[in-house]
Amino acid sequence: MAIEELSNSLPMMLYKALDTIMPKFRIIFKEFGITEPQARVLRILWQHETIALNELSSLSLITPPSLVGVIDRMELNGLVERNNSNIDRRKIIVNLTEKGEKLESKILPKVKKVYAEIESSMTKKDLNNTLFLLNKISLIYKK
Amino acid sequence: MAIEELSNSLPMMLYKALDTIMPKFRIIFKEFGITEPQARVLRILWQHETIALNELSSLSLITPPSLVGVIDRMELNGLVERNNSNIDRRKIIVNLTEKGEKLESKILPKVKKVYAEIESSMTKKDLNNTLFLLNKISLIYKK
DNA sequence: TATTAATAGTTAATATATTAACTAAAGTCC
DNA sequence: GGACTTTAGTTAATATATTAACTATTAATA
Numbered sequence: 001m002a003i004e005e006l007s008n009s010l011p012m013m014l015y016k017a018l019d020t021i022m023p024k025f026r027i028i029f030k031e032f033g034i035t036e037p038q039a040r041v042l043r044i045l046w047q048h049e050t051i052a053l054n055e056l057s058s059l060s061l062i063t064p065p066s067l068v069g070v071i072d073r074m075e076l077n078g079l080v081e082r083n084n085s086n087i088d089r090r091k092i093i094v095n096l097t098e099k100g101e102k103l104e105s106k107i108l109p110k111v112k113k114v115y116a117e118i119e120s121s122m123t124k125k126d127l128n129n130t131l132f133l134l135n136k137i138s139l140i141y142k143k
Numbered sequence: 144m145a146i147e148e149l150s151n152s153l154p155m156m157l158y159k160a161l162d163t164i165m166p167k168f169r170i171i172f173k174e175f176g177i178t179e180p181q182a183r184v185l186r187i188l189w190q191h192e193t194i195a196l197n198e199l200s201s202l203s204l205i206t207p208p209s210l211v212g213v214i215d216r217m218e219l220n221g222l223v224e225r226n227n228s229n230i231d232r233r234k235i236i237v238n239l240t241e242k243g244e245k246l247e248s249k250i251l252p253k254v255k256k257v258y259a260e261i262e263s264s265m266t267k268k269d270l271n272n273t274l275f276l277l278n279k280i281s282l283i284y285k286k
Numbered sequence: 287t288a289t290t291a292a293t294a295g296t297t298a299a300t301a302t303a304t305t306a307a308c309t310a311a312a313g314t315c316c
Numbered sequence: 317g318g319a320c321t322t323t324a325g326t327t328a329a330t331a332t333a334t335t336a337a338c339t340a341t342t343a344a345t346a
Binding site for chain 2: 007008009010011012013014015016017018019020021022024025040059061115118121122126127129130131133134135136137138139140141
Binding site: 169173178179195196197200207208210211231232233234235 | 293294295296297298304305
């Protein structure tokens with residue numbers, strides 16, 4: 001398999017994998033009127049309660065310029081709130097509203113069901129190997 | 144490693160891998176005034192000379208509504224041409240202009256250099272395993 | 287063959303992504 | 317303490333992505 005062939009290239013295979021699995025998740029998100037980037041933000045906030053926007057950016061892999069709009073729309077939708085930091089006046093602290101909190105128990109079970117579906121389709125070993133290798137790739141240019 | 148943890152989830156790891164490698168390619172594309180989706184279209188056309196838009200969509204993993212705009216802009220930039228099919232009047236045939244053809248010898252070598260850089264950072268075996276596993280994932284829901 | 291279903295391309299509306307530039311607030315260093 | 321640098325968040329401009337809906341053709345089938 002010639003790796004430099006476009007259709008077999010690492011980028012295309014990564015995109016193809018995402019195109020395969022993400023629609024399954026998006027169907028769930030749409031039920032609740034949110035998008036995939038918004039769901040990523042929610043999942044982080046379900047763990048953190050409160051978090052600075054820049055850290056939210058790192059964890060969600062959403063760049064700041066995109067994240068500003070994502071948070072804007074989530075705020076309009078009553079899912080999150082923006083607050084100023086007392087310690088560092090440059091920082092914006094994001095936290096969930098009650099509406100945002102309540103979504104966890106509705107969305108997470110359905111999301112986990114899709115994960116289970118994926119795991120059952122490819123052996124746990126393959127999945128772990130994939131994650132291990134993807135992690136290696138993500139470290140290629142670090143330091 | 145808890146797979147259902149967001150940061151270790153398959154989707155996030157796929158995104159992280161893409162975020163790691165794609166900027167290296169985009170730097171090249173920008174030199175030539177094109178974007179990443181446009182580069183994908185070019186690479187396909189360098190192999191096909193002429194191709195129907197729907198097949199171009201499948202091979203590039205760019206959905207038709209997005210592809211329409213991508214081709215529009217490439218046409219404006221003088222890289223491709225649209226033509227009607229004689230056989231099936233619904234179809235639009237896309238082909239390169241001379242300008243689009245000439246980019247191959249300039250862009251491909253640089254792209255291959257990045258591939259080589261990636262390969263050298265992670266052993267050929269790991270790369271092949273990754274491609275093999277990603278391929279498996281992309282087949283999960285087929286048939 | 288008239289009808290119905292499926293396909294190819296497009297448009298529209300909304301949400302994101304990408305890159306560059308800009309403001310405000312900290313941090314550094316002499 | 318004032319100049320310089322870095323960081324956090326934002327805005328702007330342009331390009332894509334996503335979903336739904338719509339037009340024109342072609343295929344399928346009763």
